[in-house]
Amino acid sequence: MQAYTAANTSRASAAAAVVMQGFPAMRTRGMDRVATPSGVRRTLTRGEEVFAEGEPSDFFYKVVSGTVRTYKLLNDGRRQIDEFHLGGDIFGLEPGEQHRFSAEAVDDATVVMFRRRRFAVIAQDDPALGDQVMASLMHNLQRAHDHMLLLGRKSAQERIATFLLDISKRIAKGDSFDLPMQRSDIADHLGLTIETVSRTLTQFARDGLIKLAAASRSVVLCDKTALRRLEA
Amino acid sequence: MQAYTAANTSRASAAAAVVMQGFPAMRTRGMDRVATPSGVRRTLTRGEEVFAEGEPSDFFYKVVSGTVRTYKLLNDGRRQIDEFHLGGDIFGLEPGEQHRFSAEAVDDATVVMFRRRRFAVIAQDDPALGDQVMASLMHNLQRAHDHMLLLGRKSAQERIATFLLDISKRIAKGDSFDLPMQRSDIADHLGLTIETVSRTLTQFARDGLIKLAAASRSVVLCDKTALRRLEA
DNA sequence: CGCAGAGTTGATTATACTCAAATCCAGTGG
DNA sequence: CCACTGGATTTGAGTATAATCAACTCTGCG
Numbered sequence: 044m045q046a047y048t049a050a051n052t053s054r055a056s057a058a059a060a061v062v063m064q065g066f067p068a069m070r071t072r073g074m075d076r077v078a079t080p081s082g083v084r085r086t087l088t089r090g091e092e093v094f095a096e097g098e099p100s101d102f103f104y105k106v107v108s109g110t111v112r113t114y115k116l117l118n119d120g121r122r123q124i125d126e127f128h129l130g131g132d133i134f135g136l137e138p139g140e141q142h143r144f145s146a147e148a149v150d151d152a153t154v155v156m157f158r159r160r161r162f163a164v165i166a167q168d169d170p171a172l173g174d175q176v177m178a179s180l181m182h183n184l185q186r187a188h189d190h191m192l193l194l195g196r197k198s199a200q201e202r203i204a205t206f207l208l209d210i211s212k213r214i215a216k217g218d219s220f221d222l223p224m225q226r227s228d229i230a231d232h233l234g235l236t237i238e239t240v241s242r243t244l245t246q247f248a249r250d251g252l253i254k255l256a257a258a259s260r261s262v263v264l265c266d267k268t269a270l271r272r273l274e275a
Numbered sequence: 276m277q278a279y280t281a282a283n284t285s286r287a288s289a290a291a292a293v294v295m296q297g298f299p300a301m302r303t304r305g306m307d308r309v310a311t312p313s314g315v316r317r318t319l320t321r322g323e324e325v326f327a328e329g330e331p332s333d334f335f336y337k338v339v340s341g342t343v344r345t346y347k348l349l350n351d352g353r354r355q356i357d358e359f360h361l362g363g364d365i366f367g368l369e370p371g372e373q374h375r376f377s378a379e380a381v382d383d384a385t386v387v388m389f390r391r392r393r394f395a396v397i398a399q400d401d402p403a404l405g406d407q408v409m410a411s412l413m414h415n416l417q418r419a420h421d422h423m424l425l426l427g428r429k430s431a432q433e434r435i436a437t438f439l440l441d442i443s444k445r446i447a448k449g450d451s452f453d454l455p456m457q458r459s460d461i462a463d464h465l466g467l468t469i470e471t472v473s474r475t476l477t478q479f480a481r482d483g484l485i486k487l488a489a490a491s492r493s494v495v496l497c498d499k500t501a502l503r504r505l506e507a
Numbered sequence: 508c509g510c511a512g513a514g515t516t517g518a519t520t521a522t523a524c525t526c527a528a529a530t531c532c533a534g535t536g537g
Numbered sequence: 538c539c540a541c542t543g544g545a546t547t548t549g550a551g552t553a554t555a556a557t558c559a560a561c562t563c564t565g566c567g
Binding site: 198199238239242258259 | 525531532533
């Protein structure tokens with residue numbers, strides 16, 4: 044059980060300024076639906092908060108570049124990162140008036156924010172976005188199911204193998220890539236401790252399944268077949 | 276595993292009432308709209324399969340009565356039950372052409388099945404239904420997030436306490452209720468073994484937090500405050 | 508009454524956690 | 538250019554929680 048201490052506390056006012064600044068662009072939406080996406084761009088620096096649990100959920104987001112983590116905390120600081128959102132992913136769309144989880148930039152990132160509206164309105168106003176939002180929700184739910192299987196029933200080795208293969212499929216061109224997040228993020232995503240994550244990665248490297256370098260952020264998958272066997 | 280096509284359409288009118296009853300938003304619509312979004316009722320006996328992983332995902336479902344479990348399996352048989360669906364819950368809606376998880380009746384249950392269509396079509400055809408399906412997706416995703424926190428970061432005691440409070444809120448009139456599922460279902464939902472579930476429940480009973488009776492399916496929550504403290 | 512499935516209880520063990528310390532690395536300033 | 542620093546990561550030793558293995562009890566039902 045490890046405590047997560049919020050290293051970064053950016054204020055909502057910063058977000059508000061960005062929103063207001065972007066509103067003119069949104070008002071013109073409809074005139075040129077194809078060329079102008081109905082969203083406001085926002086750039087984030089490593090660790091910066093996008094929104095926090097309990098804040099009004101007036102907007103949802105789409106990642107343009109970089110990585111965003113969404114997570115929940117227990118009162119004693121234990122953290123569960125439910126998802127790392129990469130380019131193209133939509134996150135932060137919720138049924139209630141308040142966010143039930145928090146979102147932060149893992150590295151320097153860019154997102155586009157959309158005002159939350161009734162689905163019928165979105166669908167009528169911008170059918171393409173409506174389809175995208177719906178598909179994204181189902182996709183996120185599907186990934187959540189996979190992750191619950193991992194958290195509930197897989198061993199540490201199986202979790203790490205699954206994670207490496209998944210992240211590789213999402214960000215790697217070939218079989219090598221740089222992890223955008225640190226060990227504590229991986230641990231809090233996989234329901235493990237940083238020590239177990241580190242030990243397991245080291246073990247994989249010793250067994251020749253992967254190669255680690257440069258503060259272990261750079262990873263090469265040497266033996267995907269073996270990793271898939273381990274994935275369970 | 277069977278096709279629900281022509282044979283079932285004859286019962287469409289009977290199912291129509293169920294549809295109307297099931298979707299409050301549609302109740303206000305004229306009877307002439309009933310024919311369009313057809314839902315077919317299906318009764319299930321304890322343990323019966325609704326659909327299996329890998330089968331075509333042509334339909335999604337809404338629980339009318341009883342309990343349905345959706346789950347995923349690992350190749351060696353380990354199981355993760357991601358959700359118990361109770362009356363009113365919508366499940367089985369997926370982005371791909373095939374189901375990525377399985378669904379079975381926990382007890383004798385009744386469901387209504389709806390043919391999956393493109394969201395744009397649903398939204399245009401019946402905006403209220405679109406809103407409801409979307410709300411259900413967001414709701415399921417929200418519950419999935421809560422459950423990932425449980426699976427990734429909570430202790431056995433905390434998991435059981437959370438489970439009891441949640442299921443109680445969903446099915447109990449007061450503070451007592453009958454569990455529809457057996458120990459192995461609870462274990463596979465909470466990422467524990469049946470022994471740990473049993474031991475923890477017994478411990479709670481010894482500590483006066485709950486009362487167990489009648490093959491331990493009947494539960495009374497005696498000290499909700501203490502359970503909430505344990506919930507973390 | 509006996510059977511089978513479900514649930515409980517006990518003893519032991521394994522996996523991952525905790526606590527602790529060493530090492531690595533990027534960034535900084537002399 | 539290089540030593541210094543603090544955060545990140547690795548490694549080690551010991552431990553705790555929940556798993557495993559096993560026996561026993563309860564319950565519903567023919």
